[in-house]
Amino acid sequence: MPQRLAQWLAEAYLPGSPIGGLRDTDLDRMGALLNGWEMTATGSEGYAKAEVTLGGVDTNALSSRTMEAKSVPGLYFIGEAVDVTGWLGGYNFQWAWSSGWVAGEVA
Numbered sequence: 001m002p003q004r005l006a007q008w009l010a011e012a013y014l015p016g017s018p019i020g021g022l023r024d025t026d027l028d029r030m031g032a033l034l035n036g037w038e039m040t041a042t043g044s045e046g047y048a049k050a051e052v053t054l055g056g057v058d059t060n061a062l063s064s065r066t067m068e069a070k071s072v073p074g075l076y077f078i079g080e081a082v083d084v085t086g087w088l089g090g091y092n093f094q095w096a097w098s099s100g101w102v103a104g105e106v107a
Contacts, residue, residue: 009033056083067103076103 013033014026044050057077061070067082069075079096086092 051088054083054085056081058083065102066106067099068106074107076107078103 009030013030014022057069059082062068062077062082063070067076067078069077078099080092082099084095084099086095
């Protein structure tokens, strides 16, 4: 979490004391606030600033030939839903398109 956001949240929602001195109810209230926080994207900075994400479905759980889940026949995962990352510069787009094509051909 960015420091400025953490600072603002602490000042707005927690009493002015060190974190170790906060009551459980204060921490629970802050936890509920953060877990229930909803945000809506209002735009993007476009492809010039696009980055890859990490994580997703483990490749060991998928057929490398079809992108089908080994444990759930008929369920396919492609693109950034799969834990595959690459260098910036179009490699992730290529992975998304290629994995989608493979899954589409066999589905």
